[in-house]
Amino acid sequence: MRTYAGHSDARRSNELYRRNLEKGQTGLSIAFDLPTQTGYDPDHELARGEVGKVGVSIAHRGDMHTLLEGIPLDQMNTSMTINATAAWLLGLYVVTADEHGVADEGLQGTTQNDILKEYLSRGTYAFPPGPSMRLIADTIAYTVEHIPKWNPINICSYHLQEAGATPVQEIAYTMSNAIAVLDAVRERVDQALMGSVFGRISFFVNAGVRFVEEHAKLRAMAAIWDELGRERYAVQDDKHRRFRYGVQVNSLGLTEMQPENNVYRIALEALAVTLGRGTRARAIQLPAWNEALGLPRPWDQQWSLRLQQILAYETDLLEYPDVFEGSKVMEGLVTELADGARAEMARVAELGGAVEAVEYMKAALVESQRERWRRIEAREQIVVGMNKFTSTEPSPLTADADGGILVVDPEVEADQRAAVERWRAERDQAAVDEALEELARAARDDSQNIMPATIAAARAGATTGEWSHTLREVFGEYRAPTGVGEAAAVPSQDVAELRDEVERVSDGLGRRLKFLVGKPGLDGHSNGAEQIAVRARDAGMDVVYEGIRLSPSQIAASAAQEGVHVVGLSILSGSHRELVPAVLEALSAAGAGDVPVVLGGIIPEADAEALREAGVAAVYTPKDWDLNRMMRDIVALVAERHGIDVAAPA
Amino acid sequence: MSRQLPDGAELGGRLRQHDLSAAPAVLNVLESRAPEARERADTLLAALSPAALGHEAPGHVVGVTGPPGVGKSSLLSRLGAEWRARGRTVAMLAVDPTSKRSGGALLGDRARIDVDPTDPGVFIRSTAAGDRVGGLARATRAAAAALSVAFDIVVIETVGVGQSETDVADVADSVAVVVQPASGDVLQFLKAGIMEIPDVLVVTKSDLGRVAERAVVDLQASLRALGAPETPVVAVSSASPPSGIADLAGALEAHRSGLDLPGRRLKARRMHALADFAAEHGERGVRALGGRRAAERWLEEQDPALDVPALLRALERKAAR
Numbered sequence: 001m002r003t004y005a006g007h008s009d010a011r012r013s014n015e016l017y018r019r020n021l022e023k024g025q026t027g028l029s030i031a032f033d034l035p036t037q038t039g040y041d042p043d044h045e046l047a048r049g050e051v052g053k054v055g056v057s058i059a060h061r062g063d064m065h066t067l068l069e070g071i072p073l074d075q076m077n078t079s080m081t082i083n084a085t086a087a088w089l090l091g092l093y094v095v096t097a098d099e100h101g102v103a104d105e106g107l108q109g110t111t112q113n114d115i116l117k118e119y120l121s122r123g124t125y126a127f128p129p130g131p132s133m134r135l136i137a138d139t140i141a142y143t144v145e146h147i148p149k150w151n152p153i154n155i156c157s158y159h160l161q162e163a164g165a166t167p168v169q170e171i172a173y174t175m176s177n178a179i180a181v182l183d184a185v186r187e188r189v190d191q192a193l194m195g196s197v198f199g200r201i202s203f204f205v206n207a208g209v210r211f212v213e214e215h216a217k218l219r220a221m222a223a224i225w226d227e228l229g230r231e232r233y234a235v236q237d238d239k240h241r242r243f244r245y246g247v248q249v250n251s252l253g254l255t256e257m258q259p260e261n262n263v264y265r266i267a268l269e270a271l272a273v274t275l276g277r278g279t280r281a282r283a284i285q286l287p288a289w290n291e292a293l294g295l296p297r298p299w300d301q302q303w304s305l306r307l308q309q310i311l312a313y314e315t316d317l318l319e320y321p322d323v324f325e326g327s328k329v330m331e332g333l334v335t336e337l338a339d340g341a342r343a344e345m346a347r348v349a350e351l352g353g354a355v356e357a358v359e360y361m362k363a364a365l366v367e368s369q370r371e372r373w374r375r376i377e378a379r380e381q382i383v384v385g386m387n388k389f390t391s392t393e394p395s396p397l398t399a400d401a402d403g404g405i406l407v408v409d410p411e412v413e414a415d416q417r418a419a420v421e422r423w424r425a426e427r428d429q430a431a432v433d434e435a436l437e438e439l440a441r442a443a444r445d446d447s448q449n450i451m452p453a454t455i456a457a458a459r460a461g462a463t464t465g466e467w468s469h470t471l472r473e474v475f476g477e478y479r480a481p482t483g484v485g486e487a488a489a490v491p492s493q494d495v496a497e498l499r500d501e502v503e504r505v506s507d508g509l510g511r512r513l514k515f516l517v518g519k520p521g522l523d524g525h526s527n528g529a530e531q532i533a534v535r536a537r538d539a540g541m542d543v544v545y546e547g548i549r550l551s552p553s554q555i556a557a558s559a560a561q562e563g564v565h566v567v568g569l570s571i572l573s574g575s576h577r578e579l580v581p582a583v584l585e586a587l588s589a590a591g592a593g594d595v596p597v598v599l600g601g602i603i604p605e606a607d608a609e610a611l612r613e614a615g616v617a618a619v620y621t622p623k624d625w626d627l628n629r630m631m632r633d634i635v636a637l638v639a640e641r642h643g644i645d646v647a648a649p650a
Numbered sequence: 651m652s653r654q655l656p657d658g659a660e661l662g663g664r665l666r667q668h669d670l671s672a673a674p675a676v677l678n679v680l681e682s683r684a685p686e687a688r689e690r691a692d693t694l695l696a697a698l699s700p701a702a703l704g705h706e707a708p709g710h711v712v713g714v715t716g717p718p719g720v721g722k723s724s725l726l727s728r729l730g731a732e733w734r735a736r737g738r739t740v741a742m743l744a745v746d747p748t749s750k751r752s753g754g755a756l757l758g759d760r761a762r763i764d765v766d767p768t769d770p771g772v773f774i775r776s777t778a779a780g781d782r783v784g785g786l787a788r789a790t791r792a793a794a795a796a797l798s799v800a801f802d803i804v805v806i807e808t809v810g811v812g813q814s815e816t817d818v819a820d821v822a823d824s825v826a827v828v829v830q831p832a833s834g835d836v837l838q839f840l841k842a843g844i845m846e847i848p849d850v851l852v853v854t855k856s857d858l859g860r861v862a863e864r865a866v867v868d869l870q871a872s873l874r875a876l877g878a879p880e881t882p883v884v885a886v887s888s889a890s891p892p893s894g895i896a897d898l899a900g901a902l903e904a905h906r907s908g909l910d911l912p913g914r915r916l917k918a919r920r921m922h923a924l925a926d927f928a929a930e931h932g933e934r935g936v937r938a939l940g941g942r943r944a945a946e947r948w949l950e951e952q953d954p955a956l957d958v959p960a961l962l963r964a965l966e967r968k969a970a971r
Contacts, residue, residue: 476890477764485756492751499752510684512753512778537754542778546761557767558760561775563678591671 008052008412010066018070027077028109030067031055032089034522034573037124038549039085039468042416045551049578050522051413055081059420060463064092065099073102078109084126086113087135088467091454094147110151112204113139116177117156119358119480120365121163123524123548126468129355131443131475135450137184142451144193144200153181154204154246157221161206162252163527164369167217167337172344173354173361174203175224179345180354182233188449198229199240205281207272208250209265214272215324216333218245218279223338246283247273256292256622258385258392263289267307274311277322284308292602292622293398362483366530370487373531377626378494386625420463427461435460436470443474482526482547487534495538498628501635502540508644509565513635514542516564518555520583523573524548528600532568535627539635552579556586559595565638571601576611584615596637600624658690662697665800670739673773676796681777681789692959695792698799699957706915709741709798710906713818715808716828717835721854722807723762724888725828728895729805730765730772736899738802739771743790745808748778755779759807773801779808786817788929791922794821795958811839816846820921823914824905826850826898831858831865840872847878849905856885856894912954920949923961930962931969938969 017028032055035047041059042051051057058064073096082089090111097107115132118125125132136153143150157165157174165173178201185197205221207214222243229241249269254262266286273281286304288296296304311317324330351357375381382388435457442453457467492499506512517533519526526548533545544562546554559567567587571579580599587593599611600620608619617637624630636646656675664672679690700706716722726742733740744759757776765772777787790806798804808818811827819825827848829836839845851869856862866883873881882901886894924945928936939945945965952964 474890479761479764482758482761485758489751495752503753507683510682510687511678533756537756538752540752540754542755542757542776544757544760544776546758551767554767558774561674561773562757562760563674563681563775591674 008408009057009416010063013056014067014069014071017067021071026075027079028071029079029081031081033057034124036089036464037082037085038522039088039126039464039472040522041420041463041465042413043420044465046522046549047413048521048582049413049575050573051416052408053575054573057412057416058089058092058464059416060423060461061092061095061099061458062423062461064089064096068093068096068100073097073100074106076108078107080109080111083112083115083118083122084124084132085464085468086111087139087450087454088458088464090139090143090150091451091458094455095458104146105148107147108149110154110202111139112156113153114156114177114204116173116180116354116358117159118524120173120362121159121525121527123480123526124522125478125480125524127471127475128478129358131471133180133184133355134446135471136181137188138450140181140185140197140200141188142449144189144197148196151200151202153200154202155181156204158204158206158248160365161208161250163365164367164372165365166368167213167220168340168344169361169364169368170206171217171221171224171337171341172348174205174221175228175341176345176348176354176357176361178225179228179232179349182228183353186233194233195235195237195240198233198235199237199242201244202282203243203245205245205247205273206250207247207269209253209268211268211272211275212330213333213337214269215275215279216330216337218243218273219276219324219330219334220338220341221245222279223334224341243279245281246285247281248285249273249287251287251291253383254287254289254292255383255386257390258395259290259293260395260397261385262287262291263303263307266304267311270307270311271317274317276324277320290398359481359483362481363486364483366483366487366534369527369531370490370534373627374490374494377628423461424463431460432457432462432466436462436466439467439470440474443471479547482530482533482545484530484533484537484545487530490535490538495535495540495628498631498635499540501632505635505639505642505644506540508639509642512540512542513566513638514544514562514564515634516544516555516559516562516567517570518546518550518558518567518583519548519570520550520552520555520579521571521573521575522549523571523575525572526570528572529568529570531627532570532600532630535631536634539628539631552582552586553590555583556590556592559587560590560592564592564595565642566634567595567597568634569597569599569601571599571603574602576601576603577607580611580616581614594641596641598634598637656690658693659697661690662694662702662796665698665796666703668739668800670770670773670800672800673741673775673797677775677789677793680792680796681787691792694796695959696957698796700912700915701955701957703799706911707795707798709801709804710902711794711798711804711806711821711823712902713806713808713815713822713825714828715810715815715818715825716852717811717833718809720828720830720833721888722809722828723759724764725852725854725886725895725898726805726807727762727764728886728888728892729899730763732895732899733803734769734771739800740803740805741773741797741801742775742805742807743793743797744774744776745779745786745790745806746776747809773797786821786925788926791821791925792958795919795922811836811845815848819846819848820925821918823909823911824849824902826852826902828852828854829865829869830854831856831861833865837868837872840869840876847873847876847881849881850898850901851881851883852898853883853885855887855889857887857889916954919956919958920946920952920961922958923965924949926958926962927965927969931966935969939965 033052034050036058040047042057113136140152143152155178157170160170160173225243226241229235235241288300288304348357351360379387439453439457442448502513515536517529519529533543536543596617598618599616603619639646661672661676679687730740746755746757748755755778760774760776777790794804815825815827825848853865866885869883884898884901886898
């Protein structure tokens with residue numbers, strides 16, 4: 001199988017960056033692994049299988065130093081995809097720049113630093129919403145004064161659409177998020193700076209295949225943003241009120257079936273963000289056509305790039321002023337979306353703002369996603385090649401597809417574990433203890449900015465896990481709402497047969513069929529697990545769903561104590577090779593080794609085969625989009641394991 | 651046919667020896683509606699009855715109830731840690747509402763109760779409330795009775811206000827009703843007598859400061875007016891740093907030590923049998939007993955040594971007469 005060495009550790013990433021810079025690249029884009037994103041050191045139990053996987057592992061200033069060695073930071077524009085621990089990584093960056101002799105005011109770059117979408121969709125949060133919002137406000141207040149060329153936050157609506165948001169919800173929740181951030185900053189900076197703060201805020205949006213409506217969505221966002229600037233924050237300078245956004249087009253709508261069709265979808269989605277000059281994206285990332293199948297090959301990536309180049313250089317798209325100017329249809333759509341969004345924003349405001357309304361918004365998104373999925377299953381919403389026009393000639397494009405996924409040399413994790421232990425042993429422990437105490441003091445005192453103590457702790461040699469642990473002690477642990485409890489039931493006729501079957505098997509079992517849906521590891525992409533949990537409930541099962549970030553021992557303890565009949569695991573981070581065997585082992589140790597386990601996620605067939613051999617009863621991938629069929633399979637599996645007659649397939 | 655369930659007497663024996671790892675299997679048996687499981691459940695309960703033990707089950711059965719969203723789960727996380735620090739073993743039975751239409755349920759409470767998954771001294775089981783809105787599933791009543799033989803503390807967590815604390819009071823030795831500051835309903839419910847006076851009142855989110863203090867004072871005033879001034883009102887905060895948790899553990903313990911335990915347990919067994927009877931035979935069955943109050947009076951005259959299955963059989967005989 002083709003493997004791809006991820007960024008893994010600081011040294012390897014540094015080599016990659018330097019190669020790219022030699023080729024003429026001018027900026028750095030740093031992706032961090034999940035332990036770094038969620039504030040755990042490489043040797044923490046939850047980091048198992050995740051170290052160096054979706055990005056680089058940065059545990060202390062030594063790692064940051066290695067990562068940036070030989071790179072001219074005064075000339076770099078550095079973008080960091082980091083949220084819950086953004087203040088810490090910014091601190092490490094500042095300390096490293098200082099070691100390189102580059103002063104704060106010379107630094108340029110972006111920290112994503114948007115926590116709300118982590119609760120609602122992406123899952124790499126560390127602290128409760130209130131304190132997290134304070135950390136964001138602190139980094140903004142700090143950078144506006146000390147690192148004026150830094151973009152301290154990039155508010156993401158992208159992940160909301162992936163979580164199921166309708167256009168109205170996407171606009172409303174993103175803008176409510178921005179309000180929460182700005183309101184928090186307003187209390188922490190000089191009022192004269194609010195214009196610059198407003199102007200520093202940028203967005204990261206999504207674009208779906210209904211491209212006319214999606215374009216209207218962007219125009220509505222720009223209008224509301226301008227309105228907020230003028231009315232709520234009295235921002236005078238027009239330039240400060242410009243709606244600045246980057247875009248990645250929709251992944252949610254790409255299909256594993258007939259994947260070549262995705263090329264058309266991506267092209268149409270790209271139109272949504274380029275059609276109107278006034279609301280054109282500043283940066284566009286297009287996914288590869290075969291993203292749903294595995295990691296894109298260099299040729300696949302080239303094909304995506306060519307699409308962008310054709311749009312820019314062959315078409316006349318960029319030659320005209322705003323082509324929708326004066327369009328009645330577009331104006332009507334924009335008004336409709338903006339009005340809907342304002343009403344929804346008012347609802348969020350009534351609940352006390354975006355921070356207080358996390359639970360409400362999460363439940364609303366789960367509900368939208370459930371409805372979207374129901375429409376697809378009922379073929380009210382057509383997805384070509386998936387629920388309609390499904391017959392296909394054999395594809396020459398996918399014949400040699402190898403389903404490659406990102407695999408990191410297991411040595412990386414072992415090395416990083418050993419390295420962080422060495423680091424702790426060799427540093428000045430007293431200085432670290434003192435710095436962390438000071439950090440805790442600053443955290444407890446809401447009137448202080450967290451950045452100076454964070455930078456001091458970075459300099460003293462504290463680790464990512466220690467910084468986060470100190471703040472977790474002060475702010476408390478947090479489990480985001482799952483949103484599933486409030487989701488409306490699917491119409492009874494859609495699941496009537498399924499319910500009968502669940503009842504019949506439950507009677508045979510003596511008690512209601514009980515299903516544990518678990519998300520092991522640090523992967524926070526919970527949309528799939530949530531939809532499975534809701535559908536299983538609607539099918540009449542008792543469903544135990546505890547949300548994301550569970551250790552294998554937590555899943556095993558729950559399965560054993562709850563007396564479940566079947567366990568379903570959802571893993572999208574590519575860590576199934578490590579995590580699934582760990583869960584199977586933990587189940588045996590907990591005395592629940594006979595409970596069948598099914599797995600869902602992006603699992604290459606070779607891995608699926610190996611996992612089935614290791615004892616997994618069934619493996620589901622994105623091509624298994626028919627949830628009712630999956631439920632019937634699971635019920636049949638339980639029936640078979642308990643010697644209950646399996647009903648004839650419907 | 652279901653896989654072989656463990657034998658009731660054997661499971662009872664394990665609980666009597668404080669083998670906490672028996673708990674999941676005990677629940678599997680008690681939750682089962684299959685006829686052979688019902689026999690096992692009867693055997694199990696008989697093996698754990700005061701008559702068989704020679705004394706009441708030593709565990710403290712604590713009911714924790716209150717409206718949704720007041721912070722019961724966070725409170726239980728903190729209380730669980732407090733009890734574990736005091737060396738107590740803890741079983742928690744979390745009762746979640748059931749979907750009316752599908753009969754299925756999303757059991758989410760467990761997620762919000764934060765415990766060490768590798769600690770064998772803590773057991774959490776989620777149960778769907780069953781068909782009776784707000785009522786306790788029969789398995790929950792039986793589980794509380796059984797687990798209190800092996801665990802030091804058995805918590806029954808339910809959601810609601812009005813009926814839920816009455817249901818829990820039928821089973822628990824001590825009932826704590828949890829409210830949050832500035833929620834007037836509980837105060838109104840208390841005054842109007844819709845809600846019975848609990849053994850302990852808990853006001854959460856005491857970190858909110860004055861609103862929380864105000865809530866405590868208001869509740870104390872109404873308790874005085876209702877002639878129950880001795881009912882403890884404990885303010886707690888589950889947010890970091892937690893506070894009031896040790897006070898609450900102390901208040902529950904004080905209530906339990908001041909309790910006529912045999913009396914309360916005897917009443918619990920009788921109510922348990924009546925609830926099982928009503929679940930089995932419905933309104934018509936209860937009418938055949940001359941109505942609920944008549945049935946309760948009749949139960950009060952029965953031999954105190956009878957266990958729940960025996961009481962249930964006695965009720966069934968009486969109804970058939």
